[in-house]
Amino acid sequence: MEQTRPPMSQRINRGLTYLVALAIALWILIPIYLIALAAFSPRQLVYSWPKPLLPTSISIETMRFFLTSYGVLASVRNSVVVAVITLFLSLLIGAPAGYALARYVFRGHHAFQLLILSTRAFPIVILSIPMAVTFINWGLYDTVLSVALVHTAMALPTTVLVTSSVFIGIPKELEEAAMTLGCNRLQAVLRVVLPLALPGLAAAAIFTFVLSWNEVFAAAILTLQNRTLPAKMVVQLNESPIPFRFAGGFFLLVPSLLFIFAIRKYLFNLWGVKLK
Amino acid sequence: MRRYILLSVAAVLALLVLAACATPTPQVIRETVVVTKEVEKVVTKEVEKVVKETVVVTKEVEKVVEKVVTPTPVDYGKVLILSTQAKPVEEAEKMRGIVLRDFPGQAEFIPEDEGVLIDRVLAEKQAGKGSVDVLIALHGTYPVLLKEDALSDVSALMERLSDRGIPEAFVELGKLGTDTQYYIPVMQATYIFAANKQALEYLPEGADINALTWDELLQWAKNIYEATGQRKLGFPAGEKGLMHRFLEGYIYPSFTGGMVTNFRSDDAVAMWEFFQELWQYVNPQSVTYEFMQEPLLAEEVWVAFDHTARLINAFKERPDDFVAFPAPAGPKGRGFMPVIVGAAIPTTAPNRAGAEALIEYLTAPETQIAILREIGFFPVTNVDFPGYVSVGIRLEGEAVTKQAAAPDALPALLPVGLGARGGEFNKIYRDTFTRIVLNGEDIRTVLDEEAALLQEILDDTGAPCWPPDPPSDGPCQVK
Numbered sequence: 001m002e003q004t005r006p007p008m009s010q011r012i013n014r015g016l017t018y019l020v021a022l023a024i025a026l027w028i029l030i031p032i033y034l035i036a037l038a039a040f041s042p043r044q045l046v047y048s049w050p051k052p053l054l055p056t057s058i059s060i061e062t063m064r065f066f067l068t069s070y071g072v073l074a075s076v077r078n079s080v081v082v083a084v085i086t087l088f089l090s091l092l093i094g095a096p097a098g099y100a101l102a103r104y105v106f107r108g109h110h111a112f113q114l115l116i117l118s119t120r121a122f123p124i125v126i127l128s129i130p131m132a133v134t135f136i137n138w139g140l141y142d143t144v145l146s147v148a149l150v151h152t153a154m155a156l157p158t159t160v161l162v163t164s165s166v167f168i169g170i171p172k173e174l175e176e177a178a179m180t181l182g183c184n185r186l187q188a189v190l191r192v193v194l195p196l197a198l199p200g201l202a203a204a205a206i207f208t209f210v211l212s213w214n215e216v217f218a219a220a221i222l223t224l225q226n227r228t229l230p231a232k233m234v235v236q237l238n239e240s241p242i243p244f245r246f247a248g249g250f251f252l253l254v255p256s257l258l259f260i261f262a263i264r265k266y267l268f269n270l271w272g273v274k275l276k
Numbered sequence: 277m278r279r280y281i282l283l284s285v286a287a288v289l290a291l292l293v294l295a296a297c298a299t300p301t302p303q304v305i306r307e308t309v310v311v312t313k314e315v316e317k318v319v320t321k322e323v324e325k326v327v328k329e330t331v332v333v334t335k336e337v338e339k340v341v342e343k344v345v346t347p348t349p350v351d352y353g354k355v356l357i358l359s360t361q362a363k364p365v366e367e368a369e370k371m372r373g374i375v376l377r378d379f380p381g382q383a384e385f386i387p388e389d390e391g392v393l394i395d396r397v398l399a400e401k402q403a404g405k406g407s408v409d410v411l412i413a414l415h416g417t418y419p420v421l422l423k424e425d426a427l428s429d430v431s432a433l434m435e436r437l438s439d440r441g442i443p444e445a446f447v448e449l450g451k452l453g454t455d456t457q458y459y460i461p462v463m464q465a466t467y468i469f470a471a472n473k474q475a476l477e478y479l480p481e482g483a484d485i486n487a488l489t490w491d492e493l494l495q496w497a498k499n500i501y502e503a504t505g506q507r508k509l510g511f512p513a514g515e516k517g518l519m520h521r522f523l524e525g526y527i528y529p530s531f532t533g534g535m536v537t538n539f540r541s542d543d544a545v546a547m548w549e550f551f552q553e554l555w556q557y558v559n560p561q562s563v564t565y566e567f568m569q570e571p572l573l574a575e576e577v578w579v580a581f582d583h584t585a586r587l588i589n590a591f592k593e594r595p596d597d598f599v600a601f602p603a604p605a606g607p608k609g610r611g612f613m614p615v616i617v618g619a620a621i622p623t624t625a626p627n628r629a630g631a632e633a634l635i636e637y638l639t640a641p642e643t644q645i646a647i648l649r650e651i652g653f654f655p656v657t658n659v660d661f662p663g664y665v666s667v668g669i670r671l672e673g674e675a676v677t678k679q680a681a682a683p684d685a686l687p688a689l690l691p692v693g694l695g696a697r698g699g700e701f702n703k704i705y706r707d708t709f710t711r712i713v714l715n716g717e718d719i720r721t722v723l724d725e726e727a728a729l730l731q732e733i734l735d736d737t738g739a740p741c742w743p744p745d746p747p748s749d750g751p752c753q754v755k
Contacts, residue, residue, distance in 0.1 A: 043593065044593070065365075065366075066365065069365055069368075069369050070368070070369060070372055070373075128395050128399075129395055129398055129399045129402070132395065132396065132399035132400075132403075133399050133402045133403045136399065136400065136403035136405050137403055137405075141407070142407065220389075220392050221392060221395060221396065221399075224356070224358075224386055224396075224407060224408075225356075225384065225386070235363060235387055235388060235389055235392075236363060236364060236365045236368060236387060237365070238363070238389075240364040240365045240366070241364065241366070241567075241569070241570070241589050242570055244364070244365050244366070248365075
């Protein structure tokens with residue numbers, strides 16, 4: 001049975017689309033591939049020139065030294081703990097704020113929104129010494145909680161704005177319908193709005209997680225023995241030989257890749273929820 | 277339709293794979309041939325080496341046994357060390373696992389960037405509650421901390437360590453221009469040259485690699501260029517490279533006899549003319565280099581200048597392929613820059629006794645040797661140059677000793693008394709280099725303009741001249 005062929009121009013268009021998609025994918029995948037290759041090559045090979053593009057000899061020596069070196073695994077654990085606390089706190093505080101911004105019209109609504117964003121304009125470098133002094137006085141210095149608190153403060157503006165756009169996307173009528181059927185406002189939010197908003201909230205959570213995972217400065221100034229991974233890396237890898245930089249780079253890359261891979265379908269909901 | 281798309285995607289992929297594979301293949305084959313040749317060479321050489329090294333190992337074993345016999349005294353508890361030195365992963369590991377292993381107490385070694393270290397110590401000072409016991413940093417880090425009263429007096433400790441044989445000039449530096457001792461010198465480093473052995477055949481006739489002159493270096497680089505068509509001399513002129521130390525401590529003193537006072541003298545003009553000429557044979561990638569061990573190992577350059585700690589991997593990974601040698605000499609001598617690392621105790625240190633014990637431990641001869649062997653910093657105390665350090669470090673160590681002991685040696689200290697403005701001081705030298713050598717601006721004009729900026733910093737800080745410039749009353753003056 002002969003299929004009807006789409007017109008030539010359409011086929012060329014499709015082909016071009018695939019080519020562009022392929023180019024973009026390679027643009028991102030090639031560096032990742034090269035980092036992985038160097039991280040798992042023997043040290044001599046990393047220095048050699050021209051660099052081999054295929055894995056001719058695999059060695060886990062550099063990677064193993066890196067992983068067993070002092071405190072790397074502990075700092076991975078710290079990083080995860082900080083990210084989880086940050087995620088929890090920022091959603092706990094940020095989601096209700098976002099809901100309020102979306103549902104209630106009050107005086108200074110827009111000014112408030114701007115004000116929230118302006119907290120991002122403070123360079124954290126200026127705050128470093130006062131922040132450290134405060135945390136020392138509170139007895140929170142050199143704990144993962146102090147880092148999580150600062151990360152929460154940094155993540156809140158984005159969380160509030162993203163969740164408010166998520167809540168705006170959910171029709172008010174659904175909530176009202178729930179209330180005519182006997183829910184009070186809290187029940188309506190918990191039983192109707194929240195399930196609908198969940199993918200959007202997850203997207204906001206990704207933002208928070210990635211921010212906390214990548215943040216270096218506050219983590220470096222507030223901790224000494226309980227470092228998060230990036231804070232530990234940035235001090236040490238800066239002046240380490242190239243093979244270690246590749247190993248460290250690869251190691252920093254993998255968790256965020258895995259995380260994004262696991263929640264990729266929510267990523268598409270980042271700017272609002274489709275309800276149709 | 278789907279089939280067509282799939283086919284075209286597959287075709288593109290196949291093309292890409294082909295393109296990727298097609299070109300490098302012949303190169304790979306050529307490479308293998310070269311490698312086998314080299315392997316043969318290395319093997320024959322190593323046979324001689326191994327004999328020497330076995331002797332070496334037995335010596336080390338004897339040492340360890342001696343140590344076990346001595347009973348461990350008191351436990352000094354936890355001592356938290358914050359250090360701007362030995363930051364790279366491997367070096368930090370060696371500090372923890374080897375150098376600090378025998379300290380009677382738990383030494384926590386934490387590497388830190390200079391800015392964060394300063395912020396943290398100041399924050400602890402303001403809060404009046406500290407966690408850091410010992411600081412290990414370059415001389416230049418301490419004046420900032422002293423200004424905020426964050427350093428404690430270690431004169432009594434220095435008194436106890438007077439039999440260690442730390443040179444008087446280094447002890448004096450630790451007083452930061454006051455009458456009180458604020459830090460104890462614990463290790464030193466310097467900058468030297470390294471060369472790939474392939475470059476040696478192009479050395480100008482009659483030149484002694486351990487007593488080169490700048491003109492001979494120029495001739496050498498020129499010979500290499502004429503023979504290979506490549507610019508094989510390298511400098512760390514990248515953003516985080518230490519090019520400014522080359523200018524301040526090496527070429528300036530060699531040509532003008534000083535670092536500051538003769539900044540715009542006729543000698544300086546001659547020096548810059550020389551440098552312009554030399555630059556024709558310098559690898560243009562130099563403006564991106566930060567650690568010369570990497571271009572040396574990649575053989576992008578054959579001859580390079582850098583800090584001993586930033587060359588050491590080349591010697592460690594391929595000790596048979598590289599030589600270390602002292603900096604060349606100019607009309608006024610062989611300028612070189614010793615770098616002093618000191619240990620201090622912040623006023624807020626929670627474990628003062630432990631901190632003092634740790635510094636005492638760091639200056640002990642065994643620790644000094646361990647530091648040299650593991651992280652490539654050289655002893656500040658009187659220790660016999662040990663025969664049992666690794667080949668790489670011995671290579672560097674010999675060059676360092678030859679450099680310092682050369683009859684025409686002209687030591688140039690790191691800037692003293694500039695406090696937080698040391699960075700601006702360095703920038704003037706780097707800017708002068710960029711304008712004259714890279715941009716080809718008029719030497720006289722540039723020197724006059726930059727000299728004015730230099731004088732401004734000296735006047736603002738009131739810093740008197742430091743070696744190699746002759747001592748001055750009041751702020752150092754650019755002639």
